[in-house]
Amino acid sequence: MRLFNSLTRQVQEIVPIEDGHVRMYTCGPTVYRYMHLGNLRTFMLADLIRRALELEGLKVTQVMNITDVGHMTDESSPEALDKMLLAMEDEGLQPLEIAEKYTAAALEDALAVGIRRPDVLPKATEHVPDMIELTERLIDNGHAYVVDTGSVYYDVSSFPEYGKLSGNTLDKLRPGHRDLETDPRKRSHADFALWKAAGPGRLMKWPSPWGEGFPGWHVECSAMSMKYLGDRFDIHTGGTDLRFPHHEDEIAQSEGAVGHRVIDVWVHGGHLRLAGQKIAKSTGNVVRVPELAERGLDPLAFRWLTFQARYRSEMDFTWEAMEDADRRVRQLRKRMAEWAPPAAELSAESRAFDRRFREAIADDLDLPTAVKVVGELVSSAAVPDGEKYALLASWDGVLGLDLERDAREAWEPTEEVLRLVTERDEARNEKEYARSDEIRDRLQGMGLEVMDTPAGTKVRPR
Template sequence: MVIRFYNTYTKKKELFKPINKNEVTLYTCGPTVYKPIHLGNARTFLIEDLLRRHLEFSGFKVKQVMNITDVGHLTRDDIEAGEDKIQAEARRKKVTPKQIAEVNEKDFYAQMKQLNVLKAYKYPRATDHIKEMQDWIKKLLKNKLAYEVNGSVYFDISRFKNYGKLSGNTIANLKAGKSGRNLRSEDKKHFYDFALWVNDSEHLMNWKSPWCAKGYPGWHLECTVMATKYLGKQFDIHMGGEDNIFPHHEAEIAQAEGVTGKRWVNYWIHPRHLMVDKKKMSKRDGNFYTPEDIYSRGFTPRQLRFFLISTHYRTKLNFTFEALEASNKSLQKLITFIDDLQNASGRSAKDRKNLDIDGALSALRVKFIVSMNGDLNISGALGALFTFVTRINKHMRSGYISPADAKKILIQLKKFDKVLGVLFWKGTDKLSLEIKQLIKQREDARKKDDWATSDKIRDELRGMGIELQDVGAKTKVVVKFNV
């Protein structure tokens, strides 16, 4: 079956055809490690994980590189103003930038592990590639696509004819002010040129360069250099949040193709924003939640992962706790279904008319794969899965799903979970606040010899994937499926 993705570069859905037949090269913009990631960041990383998982499910070997930005990302990088984000945080906390970066990079890896995100092939740090960046700048200067002024080096957008093809912010639009950028600088030839190297002896992270005694690289340059180093002069897919389209990704293209003279990336894929009260979630605006904020409310990484991947990536997702609760109910339906299958003891489906397990599984498989092949249509894939669950549940309640039937279904669900990463959870979710409260209520009921309430709560918890084993006055909690 064919796979199609919406390509931001061409503004249409395109047949996916990798450069190398059986391997996909994938670059994903990683975190700027000045603070813990928020849910908007997490959604982007999870969509990237979903895409990678589906490609691997489809038989491709995926070589993924995700950068770690530990220098050069300014507080107003959309207009190249303000202070380096990591430096600003270091000043605020009275520690070194390196300490800030190390703590938040470590936290990032921990968050990705909790959310069941597959590890990338490589996580290159910007500060480990300063020489390569300086070498790239030299090539741009040689090609007359860059110029040096007072120790800083800028990219001359006017000399790159394809600038604006990704975002629509062509030079004509920039001159007219349609991009929203309004930066004036005495150093620049044009206000829309961007920095490749910044002369700044006061910056807490600085390096010697051919152009100044102390300076640091521009944020856009970092990704161009690291992606090319580890994936080659041409690679298949570049992903990142939609806020990176301009100026970041537009600048990356100009820098890369300005040196190689070739089309750098074939497919650009951008997940939409996560919203809070219909406004973009961002650290700058202070309207954000971190994953830890969500866990402190009694939710778990498994629930959060399911919520963040369940809406199509090109649809803005509005976060509310009510929406998270509703998503959790859907996830719980799948968890309970798997639990019931593992305990199925009914008659064979062959004994019941209009119930063909093999045929139903085949139809489900086609619908799931076709949906995911169609620009990662997760809504269609999950819709097909829930329709199947409803149908099988009906027969299971009637006693017509045997252990052999259940095994066939479980095998297929495990295959789907290579894409979803939520059904057969291997994480270490903590018990939610709701579950803890129910366990406490049951303990109180047992102390009062209120066995009816005790049994009712036990059954309720069993449906939530929690098995209670009473040993004398004590109760052992067994998490059969983390929720």
């Protein structure tokens, strides 16, 4: 599998640090508002990388953080209100209630568009001690300093490689490059906060060696990624807007703390635009997952829509394209139901299709080409129906479109299956468990899922 590494600006082979096991961190949602489709395109990138690596037989451990504290308007004075606080005033909820509400909504929306749940979903509020510890380490080894208000800043001049990800090296950063940068106690305008002293009236604050305060946003990701994935791991993903300052600062923190490279490959996804404009809450220009369903569209079809462009490109969201995607996905599911059951063996023609699909996915997630291969397979006269089914069912591991839905719903058990189910229920009644297990194995061998229910054995296609 090859991916474009923003750090080296090259497409490169993913060679896991630990043989056969890829560890990946994804910057997750900031939970004081709903996710829009643009956010979901970014999270889908991580999901697709994971699915593609799994298609190649690799094990993947994926961590995605939940930013439920701070993420103030980037850098700011201790007095500034953070967004969570503003949301609270809007809704009359307590900070953790807000975080809970929007975390649940984010995970639900992600699931609706087929984004599988990451293995670990650490919440920033539950890792403040880890962030304090990392900040202490950076102070101890000369990368950070405390100012008299009790805030702690990263000394960017102490990290000569600063700028290697984004190109924003120290000499290029001019004072005032960040609008809200106001603390006159900073040594340099480029320094950024690791810990911010709590201003008056601040609700979300924690004790620290420097007084009550709260962590900077960037330090969250350094602390949580290294806690769960170690100080050397393979892939870090996020939206292209996070390259600077968020990821640049993360590199300075993590590498400053441990003294060596932490992450091999940085992958950044392009924006989704609505009618030619960047989708952003600030412009009131957002589409959310429930709106797709309200219009009678399958949220999973949003995946197909994004497959029409490479992940690094900006792409436009239009309702017309969304409706096309919806039609196409429904059509594929219908064809699958007609082609069932899957063939057990693949012909040379089918294997050639399979190679082309896998090669496209492995080539920096070339989904537009993969989609083309799907189209050619569907209309191919050389591939028997059962093989088409088998191929699409296997590719759906990456596509994530639930392509077998109609086939599953149209499925009816054969005489043989019905007989085996009855025999198994009899064996269980007689407490002949070896026999019952043997029949279960046979049913599973026929591609069925076997469930024990109070009403006896139930089966359905896996």
